[in-house]
Structures are given as C-alpha cells and as structure tokens.
Amino acid sequence: MNKRLLKIIVGGSIFFASIIIFEALNVNIFWLELLIYLSAYLVIGYDVLLKAIKNIFRGKIFDENFLMMIATIGAFCIHAFPEAVAVMLFYQIGELFQSFAVSKSRASIAKLMDIRPDYANVLVNGKTIRKSPEDVNINDQIIICAGEKIPLDGKILQGNSTLNTSALTGESLPREVKVGDDVISGCINLNGVIIVKVTKKFAESTVSKILDLVENASSKKSNSENFISKFAKYYTPIVVIVAVLLAVLPPLLFPNQTFADWIYRGLTFLVVSCPCALVVSIPMSFFGGLGGASRCGILIKGSNYLEALSKVDTVVFDKTGTLTHGSFTVQSIYSIGITREELLEKATYAEAYTSHPISISLREAYQKPIDKNRISEVKELAGFGVSAKVDNKEVVVGNSKLMQRLGQKPFEISKVGTVVHIAIDNVYAGYILITDKIKQDSYTAMQKLKAVGIKQTIMLTGDLEKVGKDVAKELGIDKVYAELLPQDKVAKIEELINSGESKKVAFVGDGINDAPVLARADIGISMGGLGTDAAIEASDVVIMNDEISKIATAKKIAKNTVKIAYENTVFAIVIKVATLLLSAVGIVNMWLAVFADVGVSVLAILNSFRALTKKE
Numbered sequence: 059m060n061k062r063l064l065k066i067i068v069g070g071s072i073f074f075a076s077i078i079i080f081e082a083l084n085v086n087i088f089w090l091e092l093l094i095y096l097s098a099y100l101v102i103g104y105d106v107l108l109k110a111i112k113n114i115f116r117g118k119i120f121d122e123n124f125l126m127m128i129a130t131i132g133a134f135c136i137h138a139f140p141e142a143v144a145v146m147l148f149y150q151i152g153e154l155f156q157s158f159a160v161s162k163s164r165a166s167i168a169k170l171m172d173i174r175p176d177y178a179n180v181l182v183n184g185k186t187i188r189k190s191p192e193d194v195n196i197n198d199q200i201i202i203c204a205g206e207k208i209p210l211d212g213k214i215l216q217g218n219s220t221l222n223t224s225a226l227t228g229e230s231l232p233r234e235v236k237v238g239d240d241v242i243s244g245c246i247n248l249n250g251v252i253i254v255k256v257t258k259k260f261a262e263s264t265v266s267k268i269l270d271l272v273e274n275a276s277s278k279k280s281n282s283e284n285f286i287s288k289f290a291k292y293y294t295p296i297v298v299i300v301a302v303l304l305a306v307l308p309p310l311l312f313p314n315q316t317f318a319d320w321i322y323r324g325l326t327f328l329v330v331s332c333p334c335a336l337v338v339s340i341p342m343s344f345f346g347g348l349g350g351a352s353r354c355g356i357l358i359k360g361s362n363y364l365e366a367l368s369k370v371d372t373v374v375f376d377k378t379g380t381l382t383h384g385s386f387t388v389q390s391i392y393s394i395g396i397t398r399e400e401l402l403e404k405a406t407y408a409e410a411y412t413s414h415p416i417s418i419s420l421r422e423a424y425q426k427p428i429d430k431n432r433i434s435e436v437k438e439l440a441g442f443g444v445s446a447k448v449d450n451k452e453v454v455v456g457n458s459k460l461m462q463r464l465g466q467k468p469f470e471i472s473k474v475g476t477v478v479h480i481a482i483d484n485v486y487a488g489y490i491l492i493t494d495k496i497k498q499d500s501y502t503a504m505q506k507l508k509a510v511g512i513k514q515t516i517m518l519t520g521d522l523e524k525v526g527k528d529v530a531k532e533l534g535i536d537k538v539y540a541e542l543l544p545q546d547k548v549a550k551i552e553e554l555i556n557s558g559e560s561k562k563v564a565f566v567g568d569g570i571n572d573a574p575v576l577a578r579a580d581i582g583i584s585m586g587g588l589g590t591d592a593a594i595e596a597s598d599v600v601i602m603n604d605e606i607s608k609i610a611t612a613k614k615i616a617k618n619t620v621k622i623a624y625e626n627t628v629f630a631i632v633i634k635v636a637t638l639l640l641s642a643v644g645i646v647n648m649w650l651a652v653f654a655d656v657g658v659s660v661l662a663i664l665n666s667f668r669a670l671t672k673k674e
Contacts, residue, residue: 067150069101095139103130103146125294129328136318136325141647148656174265175209175243181253191243191260198256202247210256211242211263217252221245223603297331297638304642319644326641330634330654340623342662346669347619355602356612363598366581368616372560373512373609374551376567376575377519377529380585380606382494384568386419389475393488401488405480408446408453411436416478419492443478454481461486475525496529499605504534506610510617514560518547518575547575555580566609567597583609619669626662633658 100107103126110123126149133142179186181199191209194200199215202208208221220232223245232248235241241254243265260266305324309315344361351358358364378384393401406424409417410433421428436446442463443456454464461468461479466486468479475493479486507515517538519526526540539550554563565572565579576582576597584597585604601608637654640646646654 064154066102066105067147067154071147091139095143096134099130099134099143099146102143102150106146106149125298125328125331128298129325132321132325132328136321138322138325151656175207178209179203179206191263194256194260196256196259200254200256202252202254204247204249204251206247208241208243208245208247208254209265210254210260211240211258212254212256214239214241215253215255217250219250219252220248222248294331297328301325301327301331323642323644326647327638330637330641330646340626342666343619343623343626343669346622346666347615349670350619351612351615354608354611354615356608356615357600357602358612358616359598359600363581364616365620366562367564367599367612368620370562370564370581370613371512372514372516372554372563373507374516374518374554374563374565374579375535375606376547376565376572377517377521377526378494379568380566381500381517381529381533382496384415384494386415386476386492386494388419388423389491389493390473391488391490392469394486396482396487398488401480402490404448404451404453404482404487405455405478405490407433407448408436408444408455408480411446412438412444416476416492420478420490452483454484455479476521496532497604497606499607500533503605503607503609506607507613510610510613512610512613516554518542518550520544544572544574547572548578551575551578564609566606583612615669622665622669626665629665630658630662 106123106126110127113123126146130142130145133139133145175191177188178191178194179201180189180194181187181201186201194210200209200212204219214235214237216237218234218236220234221241223233233245235252240257241252243260243263301324304327305317305321308320309317341361344364347364348358348361351364358367375381388402391398391402396404402420402424403426406420407428409420410428410430432449434447436444438444439456439460442460443454445452445454447453454460455478458468458477458479461481464481464484466479466481466484468477468486469489471477471489471491473491475491478490478492480488480490504515514537515535517526517530517535519529519538519540520542521540523538523540526538529535530538539546542550551563551565554560562580564581564583565575566583566585567576568585572584576584581599582597583599583601585601585606599612601612633654637646637650
C-alpha cells in the first residue's frame with residue numbers, strides 16, 4: 059500500500075469536506091472560494107502536476123498526468139472548481155487502487171519465491187562462522203540445521219535428512235537425501251543436521267539463477283503489452299487534438315453554442331480519455347500469470363513466452379530423461395556356451411572404462427568390485443561399441459552392426475529395448491537386454507495435453523526406431539522420428555516450424571544435450587530444472603520438478619492469462635469509447651467521467667488477480 063498516496067487522499071478529503079461546509083454557509087466571496095478550492099486541489103494533485111511538468115521537460119508530453127493537468131486546470135478556467143478538485147481526488151483514489159493491486163501481486167510472487175537464504179554457517183577449523191552466502195567459496199563446508207534454508211548448491215558430506223523443495227517445485231512431497239547426494243539452494247532442511255561441501259558460488263547457484271529469472275521476467279513484454287505501449291503513444295495526442303477541436307469548433311460553426319459549455323465538454327473528454335485501465339491491467343494480467351505459474355513450480359522467463367505458450371499446438375519431446383527415466387536397467391541376459399553370470403561379468407569388465415549409461419547399468423547389475431588389472435587393450439569403437447582384453451580373452455561388446463562387421467550373426471530380438479551383443483575371442487556369446495522405463499507421469503501428461511488443446515505430439519530420439527515406436531505407441535504419441543543425432547533434431551524442429559502446420563512448436567528436453575533444439579523451438583521447455591544449469595539457461599520455460607504433466611498446467615495458465623488480458627482490453631476500450639461519445643454530446647459530466655475511468659481500472663485490476671490465483 060502506498061502510504062504517501064493514502065495521506066494525500068485523506069488530507070485532500072478533509073480539505074474537500076471543509077469546502078462543502080463553506081458552500082453550505084453561502085459565503086459568496088469569489089477570491090476566497092477560489093483560494094480554498096485551489097488549496098485543496100494542490101494538496102490532492104501536486105504530485106500529478108509535478109510528474110506532468112517533469113515529463114514535459116523530458117519530452118514525454120502525452121501521458122495520463124498531462125491529461126489530468128490540462129483537464130483540471132481548464133475546469134478552473136471555466137469556474138468548475140468542485141469538479142476540478144473532485145476529478146483529481148477520484149483520480150488519486152484510482153491510483154491508490156492500482157498501487158495496492160501491484161503491491162499485492164508482487165507480494166504474492168515474493169512469498170511464492172521466498173527462497174533467498176539470509177546466511178550460511180561455514181565450518182572453519184572446527185568452529186561455525188556465519189557468513190553471507192555471497193562470501194562463501196567453492197569447497198567450503200557449511201552446516202545446515204533443521205528448519206534452515208540450504209544457502210548454496212553442494213554435496214552432502216555428513217548426515218541424512220529430508221528436504222522441503224516446495225518453494226522450487228510447487229510440490230509438498232519431501233525429498234530424502236543422504237551422504238553423497240547433491241543438494242540445491244532454496245530448499246529447507248526439515249530434520250537432522252547435514253554438512254555440505256559447496257560446489258558452486260552463490261552467483262552460479264540454483265537459487266540465484268531462479269531469483270534472477272523471476273526478477274527479470276516482467277521486463278520481457280508480450281505482444282499485447284507492446285501493443286498497449288504503441289497504442290498509448292498515438293492515442294494520447296489524438297484525443298488531445300480531438301478535445302481541442304471539440305471545445306473550439308461547435309461554438310464557431312453553430313449558433314447559440316457557448317464556448318464555456320463546449321470547453322467543459324472538451325475537458326470532460328480529456329478526463330475520460332485517460333487510458334489508465336489499459337496501461338495498468340494488461341501488464342498486471344501477465345504479471346499475475348507469471349506468479350500463478352511460479353506457484354505451480356513452473357518458471358516462465360517472460361510475458362512474451364507466456365503469450366507464445368498459449369498458442370502452442372504442437373509439442374515435441376525428447377525421449378531419454380524426458381518421457382523415460384533415463385536410467386537403464388538390465389532386463390534379461392541370454393548366453394551361449396557360458397553362464398549368464400560370466401557373460402555379464404565379461405561385458406561389465408569390457409565397459410569398465412566408459413561412463414555411458416549402458417556401462418553404468420551393467421555395473422549396477424554386476425554389483426561386484428571391478429579389478430581393472432584384469433583389463434587391457436581397451437578400444438572405443440565409435441558408433442558400434444568397445445573391445446578389450448579381459449583375462450587375456452578378447453571381448454567385444456556392442457550393437458548388431460558391430461557383430462556383423464566381425465562376421466558374427468547376432469540373434470534377432472523381438473523384445474523392445476537396447477540390445478548389447480557380446481563376442482568372446484571372435485565367437486558370439488549372447489546378448490544383454492537393457493531397458494529404460496517410461497515415467498508414470500508421461501501417461502498422465504499425454505492425456506492432459508490433448509485436453510488443453512494440443513493437436514499433435516511428436517517424439518525425437520537418438521534411439522533405435524523399434525524402441526522409439528514402442529514408447530510412442532504406449533504413450534499415444536502421434537509421430538516418432540528415431541536414430542537422430544543432435545543436429546538432426548534441430549533440422550526436424552526447423553522443418554516442423556517452417557511447414558506452417560502449427561501455430562507454435564514447443565520442444566521438451568532435459569536441457570543438457572538438447573540445448574540447441576531448446577533454443578531453436580518457438581518455446582523451449584526443460585525438464586528436471588533442479589540443479590540443471592543448462593536447462594535454466596537454454597529454455598524459455600523451466601519445470602522445476604521432473605513432472606512432464608506440468609506442461610499442460612503451464613499451457614492452461616498461459617491460455618487463461620491471455621484470455622484475461624483480452625477481456626480487460628475489450629472491456630476497457632468499449633467503456634472508454636462509449637463514455638467518450640457520451641461526454642462529447644454532453645450526456646456525461648466530468649464527475650461521471652472520472653467514476654467511469656477509475657471504475658474500469660479497478661474492475662480490470664480485480665479481473666487480473668484471477669491470473670495470479672490460478673491453481674492446477
């Protein structure tokens with residue numbers, strides 16, 4: 059609430075009340091009446107006059123302050139003292155409502171994103187020193203007690219706990235963490251004491267990046283907001299010219315018409331013409347939409363992206379890590395001439411020096427320590443697999459193309475998944491089937507996306523066509539393009555955008571290896587925003603937990619926000635045009651003109667709050 063504005067209104071109202079008493083006493087002294095009204099006018103409207111004068115010197119002549127100044131000064135010129143003071147008083151009341159609305163909206167978003175840590179407890183030589191998060195360095199150790207916010211991103215060295223991530227994800231479900239787990243700033247430690255090794259400076263931490271996104275989101279204007287800015291630029295001088303013509307031409311062109319009457323109508327026309335409702339309510343709608351999305355754990359980087367998201371009718375998905383968990387598991391093992399345990403061992407040892415997800419899944423299935431002294435002559439066969447000497451036996455692990463190159467005939471596998479074939483001393487020894495499980499939330503997401511008006515869903519994957527088609531069929535995805543390299547995905551997105559079949563194309567990925575595609579799409583949406591720097595940097599929308607169904611929520615919020623903005627625009631313009639016409643013919647006086655302007659502004663602002671309170 060703007061306390062200074064409130065004081066002006068209260069003081070001016072008291073002054074205005076004293077004028078009414080003065081009028082009741084029938085004291086007909088012109089200069090005294092003028093002095094009292096002028097004093098009340100200056101108390102109420104001095105800041106409006108000051109802004110108008112300053113803006114004139116800055117070259118910004120035609121704004122609402124200028125309109126109010128010339129309209130009320132003109133009213134004094136034609137001796138309409140009560141109207142002049144009342145116009146300024148009602149205008150200030152409207153400004154107070156606007157100030158309250160903006161403050162409430164900002165406070166709501168600040169509460170939703172209240173994640174900035176106040177301090178960090180740094181361990182130095184066995185002692186705890188409280189520092190500002192900005193002063194903590196990488197590799198410093200910090201201690202976080204129950205109930206405290208995690209001030210910086212890091213890795214747990216000691217202790218187990220449960221974290222509240224709701225400020226980041228919008229979800230109330232706590233997250234269990236233990237020694238070795240990564241933790242991110244902005245979460246709240248619910249129980250236990252943990253010691254964390256800092257891995258990022260505060261400026262690079264998750265909380266800092268998110269706060270920066272929220273603070274800068276309102277600076278990226280939507281097309282609707284840009285339209286209002288351009289509209290006001292041309293609208294204001296036009297209405298001033300029309301008001302002047304309205305005040306001057308009728309008395310000159312028609313008999314029995316007085317200048318005082320038409321000047322009053324011209325001044326009323328100016329008061330009505332103030333585009334306050336339009337100028338305030340449209341940005342308020344989008345600001346509310348950004349806040350409503352934040353409440354659901356969805357960060358949208360600006361009003362322009364919010365508006366573009368409302369038009370998205372095609373959603374393209376990456377597969378691994380987006381629709382699926384991205385963590386491979388050994389599903390089955392088929393061996394020839396050796397046991398399944400031996401086949402798994404040989405494959406795991408051959409893959410021991412690589413960090414590919416398939417290698418990790420083999421090691422997880424093997425569950426034994428690896429003696430690397432048993433391994434030699436490791437060779438990476440790009441696009442095919444690896445070869446290595448394990449216990450002096452040549453072990454080749456890879457795809458069917460590699461087996462064919464070696465002259466081996468691999469089994470044809472009907473099951474869906476990634477098949478790893480193994481040959482030992484140039485003899486085919488069997489295969490290991492590895493699968494990537496579909497996220498349960500992916501099924502829900504596809505249903506919700508169709509419900510909010512998405513016409514087409516597409517999947518792009520670097521995996522085998524057979525695997526891609528199976529996942530797409532299970533989820534009900536319309537089209538699938540498989541065996542794509544990153545550059546192929548960019549080309550496919552460009553093809554979809556240039557085809558003209560879609561209004562807007564959104565791409566959903568993990569934000570790391572899909573950064574080029576995220577940047578190229580009309581809207582880039584990254585999943586797994588928790589701690590993923592590339593996701594926050596490359597995308598336009600960040601889903602702060604890994605729930606793909608939140609995309610439908612974001613689309614719904616975007617559509618609702620744009621709808622509210624259009625409602626406010628149409629409502630304000632219709633009422634404005636009607637009141638302008640009525641004031642021009644003398645039906646609406648200056649009092650009613652101000653009531654109309656203030657009333658439309660307040661109603662439009664209240665309507666804008668619906669965007670902020672939108673829930674999933």
